[in-house]
Amino acid sequence: MTAPASLMRLLLQEDLNFLLTNRLPRRWATRIVGRIARSEHPLIARPALALWRFFAGVDLSDAAATSFRSLGEGFTRPLRAGARPFPTDPGVIASPCDAIVGAHGRVADGTAWQVKGYPYRLNELLPDPALAARYADGWFVTLRLTAGMYHRFHAPTDLTMEGVTYQSGDCWNVNPIALKRVERLFCRNERAVIEARLADGTPLLLVPVAAILVASIRLTFLDTPALLRDGGAGRRAVNAKLPAGAEMGWFEHGSTILVFLPANAPLLHDLTEGQPIRAGMPLARIGG
Known part of the structure; x- marks a missing residue:
């Protein structure tokens, strides 16, 4: 086994990984890494980018550029035009x-799962009981973005955006190791609740969840230059139409997006936990 592979195996050992990514002061570490990620000074940016490429398994084959002035620029890189085609069928x-598929399936009387044996209630995750009730018997899928992945996210079909609620919180790591140890983790972390509706009136909910290190969410259809948290807590009404595949925003580091669908939009049967998936690949279909 090579030295890099041995080092990666050591860092992925559960107890050590949890200690390194969750038992250190999370907000302090997040602020420090945020400063490093924004720096364009060569003495900071070049080592940071080199370490990112070494540890994160970064694939730049479809990126619009392959050299970056800062680590943050690498995290939020755009792709070449047409690299992520989206279905034209409005029912898909x-x-x-881009993500790794995590826990997914039917919401059971308002309960979903971060991993097997670790449930969370939608009325704890979401700011409005009526909104939680809308998906109480629907479907959910957890999409985890790793540090080396493409970090922008897009409209999963033709959508009308109706509202965004920012909820402040912690910045626990959202990797599988933490999900097996921290109860109700998604309900604890900083997150955005994005309400949308399809052309036929079907509601859809996206919940980007921030995580340790950069822990920043930007939404293009609101105000791209500003972090979502800069606008403060509370719901903002929105009336913005986005075609399938239109950019919605980005994370400034790997994190998770929770997708919630109503009962008439079941997930595809061949979706499996641990499966890599790319933006634009089908998740569900209206009416099954």
């Missing part, structure tokens, strides 16, 4: 992002 709901 696609993945909004």
Whole structure:
């Protein structure tokens, strides 16, 4: 086994990984890494980019550029035009992002799962009981973005955006190791609740969840230059139409998007936990 592979195996050992990514002061670490990610000074940016490429398994084959002035620029890189085609069928709901498929399935009386044995209630995750009730018997899928992945996310089908609620919170790591140890983790972390509706009136909910290190969410259809948290807590009414595949925003580091669908939009049967998926690949279909 090579030295890099041995080092990666050591860092992925559960106890050590949890210690390194969750037992250190999370907000302090997030601020420090945020400063490093924004720096364009060569003495900071070049080592940071080199470490990112070494540890994160970065694939730049479809990126619009392959050299970056800062680590943050690498995280939020755009892709070449046409690299992520989206279905033209309005009844198909696609993945909004590149991700690893996590826990998914039917919401059971208002309960979903971060991993097997670790449930969370929608009325704890979401700011409005009426909104939670809308998906209480629907479907959910967890999409985890790793540090080396493409970090922008897109409209999964033709959508009308209706509202965004920012909820402040912690910045626990959202990797599988933490999900097996921290109860109700998604309900604890900083997140955005994005309400949308399809052309036929079907509601859809996207919940980007921030995580340790950069822990920043930007939404293109609101105000791209500003972090979502800069606008403060509370719901903002929105009336913006986005075609399938239109950019919605981005994370400034790997994180998770939770997708919630109503009962009449079941997930595809061949979706499996641990499956890599790309933005634009089908997740669900209206009416099954």
